[in-house]
Amino acid sequence: MMGERHPVVVGVDGSVAALGAVSWAAEEARRRGAPLRLVYAFELPFRYPPGVVEQDSLRDALRREKDGYLEAARAQALQTAPDLGIEAVTVDGTAVEVLVRESETAAVVVVATRGHGGFTGLLLGSTSVGLAGRAHCPVVVVRGASDGGPVVVGVDGTPVGEAAIAFAFEQAAALGTDLVAVHSWTDPALANALAAGYLAVDFGLLEEQATVVLAERLAGWQEKYPQVRVTRQLVRDHPTRALLHYADRARLVVVGSRGRGGFAGLVLGSTSQHLMHHAACPVAVVRTEAPHGGAGVAPG
Structure with missing residues (x-):
């Protein structure tokens, strides 16, 4: 691993979408003063089983192809940050297995929403749940x-x-931009159901309580990052x-990997997948256990 700082890791597969992720990752590495690690996950395709094609020849051909992918990714990164320290590696294994292992020593893992080769379908269905739910550092979906x-x-x-709040403040400070903290305190469908059942609910009181909760969750971080509006x-x-x-006008949306209340099941349910597929900007998913991604420790 390059240097002493935790690297920014980005998944490479030769697609245009992945090159966009490389640009985002290169800029993130430049801001952090960290190296960039380009990772290609190498796995023989299932559609070419042993006996159908000569396995060594197929592996050699695919490895030559990946060299081109990594060189294109390196060129893209240097275009974004010319002085960046870059390491390019090929790792045997599936995309999720490889990136989860990489996340153990990474500051951030960056992936594109779609691609081909080693990262086909990386953020579709159960694969996205596996990565976001198991990564040891924040995952940014570009x-x-x-x-x-x-x-x-x-x-x-x-x-x-x-951890998500910490990462969001860190990003806002590094980017020199504002932070918008969104708390969904009730669902209209639930409110309508309660009203139809003739249950007495004091929504004014619920909103007051939500205001207090939001202020408490942000207070320490606002003191730590006074420059962030x-x-x-x-x-x-x-x-x-x-x-x-809010994503329509955002530079980045940050969410936690699990929780309750207004964001129950945000990553493991349909809400997270919908956000990953439809948000108009990159999405960062931050687990509670984020030991070296700059998040997860409450301010003192």
């Missing part, structure tokens, strides 16, 4: 433009989401719609 706008963070109102948004809507609304 999709859409990210040139301007604030960092948006989903706040679920529990200590579990602390924070806008608090209490949203009476489904978390998916709330975050997608």
Whole structure:
């Protein structure tokens, strides 16, 4: 591993989408003063089983192909950050297995939303759950433009989401941009169901409580990052719609990997997958256990 700083790791597969992820990762590495690690996951295709084609010849051909992918990725990274320290490696294994192992020593793992080769379908279905749920550092899914706008963070109102808030503040400070903290405190569908059942619910009180919770979750971080201007948004809507609304004008959306309240099941359910597939900007997924990604420790 290059240097003493934890590298920014990016998955490479030769696709145009992956080159966009490389650009994002190179800029992130430049800001951190960290090396960039380009990783190609090498696995023989299932459609060419032993006996159908000569395995050694196939492996050699695929390895020559990956060399071209890595060189293109290196050129893309240097175009973004000319003085960046870069390491390019090929690792045997599936995309998720490889990147989960890489995340053990990475500051951030960066992937594209779609691609081909070693990272085909990386963020489709159960594969995305495996990576986001098992990574040891924040995972950034690059999709859409990210040139301007604030960092948006989903706040679920529990200590579990602390790592996501920490990462969001860190990113906003590094980018010199604002932070928008979004807390979805009730779902209109739930409110309608309660009303139809003639249950007495004091929504004014619920909103007041949500205001206090949001302030408590942000207080320490605002003190640690006084240069970051924070806008608090209490949203009476489904978390998916709330975050997608703010993602339209965001530079990055940050969410925790698990939680309850307004963001229950954000990564392991349909909400996270919808966000990954439809957000107009990159999406960062941060697990509670983020030992070296710059998040996860409450401010003192």
